[in-house]
Amino acid sequence: RDSNCMAEALSDSGSANAPTIESVRESLIRQEDTIVFGLIERARFPINSPTYSASYAKIPGFTGSLAQFVAHETEALQAKAGRFTSPEENPFFPKDLPASLVPSQNHTGVLHPSAASININKSIWDFYFDKLLALFAVPGDDGNYAATAASDLVCLQALSRRIHYGKFVAEVKFKESPKEYEPAIRAKNRDALMKLLTVESVEEAVKKRVAKKAMVFGQEVTLNSTDGSNGKYKVDPSVLSRLYAEWVMPLTKLVQVEYLLRRLD
Numbered sequence: 001r002d003s004n005c006m007a008e009a010l011s012d013s014g015s016a017n018a019p020t021i022e023s024v025r026e027s028l029i030r031q032e033d034t035i036v037f038g039l040i041e042r043a044r045f046p047i048n049s050p051t052y053s054a055s056y057a058k059i060p061g062f063t064g065s066l067a068q069f070v071a072h073e074t075e076a077l078q079a080k081a082g083r084f085t086s087p088e089e090n091p092f093f094p095k096d097l098p099a100s101l102v103p104s105q106n107h108t109g110v111l112h113p114s115a116a117s118i119n120i121n122k123s124i125w126d127f128y129f130d131k132l133l134a135l136f137a138v139p140g141d142d143g144n145y146a147a148t149a150a151s152d153l154v155c156l157q158a159l160s161r162r163i164h165y166g167k168f169v170a171e172v173k174f175k176e177s178p179k180e181y182e183p184a185i186r187a188k189n190r191d192a193l194m195k196l197l198t199v200e201s202v203e204e205a206v207k208k209r210v211a212k213k214a215m216v217f218g219q220e221v222t223l224n225s226t227d228g229s230n231g232k233y234k235v236d237p238s239v240l241s242r243l244y245a246e247w248v249m250p251l252t253k254l255v256q257v258e259y260l261l262r263r264l265d
């Protein structure tokens with residue numbers, strides 16, 4: 001099976017195509033590329049703070065910032081195109097989302113149905129704008145607010161997909177050893193579940209790999225120099241390890257715990 005096609009793989013029917021811990025981890029690794037490239041694209045612009053100010057935007061018929069407006073309206077269009085019928089996609093503005101207008105895809109049930117009730121995009125939105133952005137975008141204002149908002153949404157959606165992928169990780173882990181998970185689920189013991197699903201060696205490797213990807217993808221490519229990067233990268237590699245250590249992995253694990261707690265409902 002083509003390992004780049006996790007979405008297709010997860011949609012396949014039949015247990016022969018059921019995800020494995022390897023296939024799920026492969027997808028998480030590939031999604032790192034999307035996240036690193038997304039941050040590199042956003043880092044082309046300075047912070048551009050008017051993008052986040054409701055008093056700047058004053059959009060007729062909409063209360064909120066330009067960033068909120070672009071996310072809200074883009075999601076409405078994407079919903080009509082069927083984006084959120086995929087169990088891998090979770091909207092930031094789930095209220096009043098228009099229905100899909102396209103023929104429905106056959107997303108067969110890999111996940112327990114209660115997975116649909118898990119959406120932690122509010123936390124993702126908050127850490128992205130309140131903490132992360134200032135770590136990789138330089139201070140300043142170049143007036144490119146619409147492009148800035150669009151590029152923020154690309155980052156947010158990539159982070160959201162990665163973090164909510166914890167649902168699939170948890171499903172695979174549960175299927176591999178139900179007897180270990182069941183008592184902790186019945187006891188609603190979050191700490192025990194967190195311990196069971198945590199693999200520190202994998203987390204260490206993730207932190208190192210995303211920093212390395214920031215170096216490889218974010219170097220200046222030139223034709224006639226021996227060291228194109230000169231140690232300068234479009235996004236500081238340490239920001240990538242910090243993003244994963246402080247937010248992405250803890251939130252992915254939170255999604256896993258939330259999913260497991262509902263797994264026997």
Ligand SMILES: C=C(O[C@@H]1C=C(C(=O)O)C=C[C@H]1O)C(=O)O
Pocket residue numbers: 025028169197198199200202203206248249250252253
């Ligand atoms: C995703 C997994 O579960 C946990 C979360 C990880 C992550 O978010 O990258 C990594 C290791 C585990 O502690 C996994 O085991 O691969």
